[in-house]
Amino acid sequence: MAKTAVQEFTKGLWAEIPPFRLVLGLCPVLAVTTGVENGIGMGVATTFVLVCSNVLISLLRNVIPKKVRIACFIAVIATFVTVVELLMQAFAYPLFLKLGIFIPLIVVNCIVLGRAEAFAAKNKVIPSFADGLGIGLGFTLSLGALGGIREILGSGMFYGMPVFGPSFQPFGFMVQAPGAFVCLGLMLCVMNMLGKK
Amino acid sequence: MTDYLILIVSCIFVNNILLMQYLGNCPFLGVSKKMETATGMSMAVVFVLVMAGAITWIVDSFLLKPFDLEYLRTLTFIMVIACLVQFVEMFLRKSIPTLYAGLGIFLPLITTNCAVMGVCLINIMEEYSFIQALVASFAYAIGFGLALVLFAGLRERIALARVPKPLQDTSIGLVTAGMLSLAFFAFKGMV
Numbered sequence: 068m069a070k071t072a073v074q075e076f077t078k079g080l081w082a083e084i085p086p087f088r089l090v091l092g093l094c095p096v097l098a099v100t101t102g103v104e105n106g107i108g109m110g111v112a113t114t115f116v117l118v119c120s121n122v123l124i125s126l127l128r129n130v131i132p133k134k135v136r137i138a139c140f141i142a143v144i145a146t147f148v149t150v151v152e153l154l155m156q157a158f159a160y161p162l163f164l165k166l167g168i169f170i171p172l173i174v175v176n177c178i179v180l181g182r183a184e185a186f187a188a189k190n191k192v193i194p195s196f197a198d199g200l201g202i203g204l205g206f207t208l209s210l211g212a213l214g215g216i217r218e219i220l221g222s223g224m225f226y227g228m229p230v231f232g233p234s235f236q237p238f239g240f241m242v243q244a245p246g247a248f249v250c251l252g253l254m255l256c257v258m259n260m261l262g263k264k
Numbered sequence: 265m266t267d268y269l270i271l272i273v274s275c276i277f278v279n280n281i282l283l284m285q286y287l288g289n290c291p292f293l294g295v296s297k298k299m300e301t302a303t304g305m306s307m308a309v310v311f312v313l314v315m316a317g318a319i320t321w322i323v324d325s326f327l328l329k330p331f332d333l334e335y336l337r338t339l340t341f342i343m344v345i346a347c348l349v350q351f352v353e354m355f356l357r358k359s360i361p362t363l364y365a366g367l368g369i370f371l372p373l374i375t376t377n378c379a380v381m382g383v384c385l386i387n388i389m390e391e392y393s394f395i396q397a398l399v400a401s402f403a404y405a406i407g408f409g410l411a412l413v414l415f416a417g418l419r420e421r422i423a424l425a426r427v428p429k430p431l432q433d434t435s436i437g438l439v440t441a442g443m444l445s446l447a448f449f450a451f452k453g454m455v
Contacts, residue, residue: 248439
């Protein structure tokens with residue numbers, strides 16, 4: 068039991084790391100990763116929703132009728148997203164303003180619904196918790212990495228601190244929309260290369 | 265009149281929902297391998313987005329705002345969209361089977377298309393009037409279709425090219441999307 072839970076947790080970190088291995092939930096990945104802080108903030112919010120909804124759906128999996136399960140899952144997820152929204156408004160207001168529309172949009176993040184449908188609806192509570200935590204952490208790491216690369220190249224800073232000397236000319240392309248697509252595409256390419264070996 | 269024209273142009277090109285606002289990217293990469301699926305998806309989005317934009321605006325203005333229930337917006341909107349998609353599917357299957365045959369498989373996917381939810385939320389945040397919300401929803405949907413069809417055309421050509429192994433499929437797709445986004449970037453000074 069304990070072993071499987073650990074396995075479910077670790078698979079989210081490499082073997083099935085979302086946006087790269089599961090190409091799902093791309094919108095927040097592209098939109099909020101202009102910096103490390105935004106990326107990690109978004110990742111943590113998504114992880115919270117993922118873990119809570121996985122646990123609750125796993126608890127309710129024998130109660131929810133098969134035919135209306137998607138609607139029930141969405142209701143559960145939307146509830147937790149509302150919780151996150153209100154919590155962030157109370158405790159992390161600047162971050163809430165920066166992430167803006169993408170907080171309510173966690174509801175339609177395919178990763179969350181995907182894990183509910185593919186995992187939590189079929190498994191016990193502890194593995195579902197581990198799965199949610201693993202996938203969420205993997206998502207946070209990817210967002211942080213992408214945010215880091217884009218922030219370093221695009222504005223010459225890391226977590227708001229300058230990395231290069233004053234002579235550095237920021238590569239503005241990276242923090243704009245096109246840079247997001249290109250950067251994610253190239254990171255996916257690197258992941259594929261590493262995965263082959 | 266010019267106001268609406270500016271709104272339409274800015275929603276289709278300048279703030280293109282896929283390439284500039286980063287909404288609805290899952291179907292953007294998922295269904296863009298073939299032109300037919302891309303056009304089917306675009307049409308389904310136009311259909312649902314206009315209806316969802318109108319209904320969520322009505323729900324927000326007459327139900328949520330008067331009773332100070334704005335914090336329930338996320339929950340209400342997603343439920344409205346999910347129900348709407350279900351009804352549209354049932355209605356089309358019964359009364360317009362030819363249209364259903366074309367759109368059928370794409371309709372359920374639209375529930376989790378963040379473009380739909382995103383546009384509904386943008387309409388509320390920008391405090392559009394009902395007509396403005398309707399026009400904006402339609403224009404955003406057209407922008408979605410335009411970008412998706414353009415991208416599908418590019419991807420059909422790329423499928424024939426010899427791409428290095430690690431770059432294949434989604435990876436080269438994203439880089440191409442970046443280039444397309446760069447082209448749309450040029451519209452930025454227009455409005």
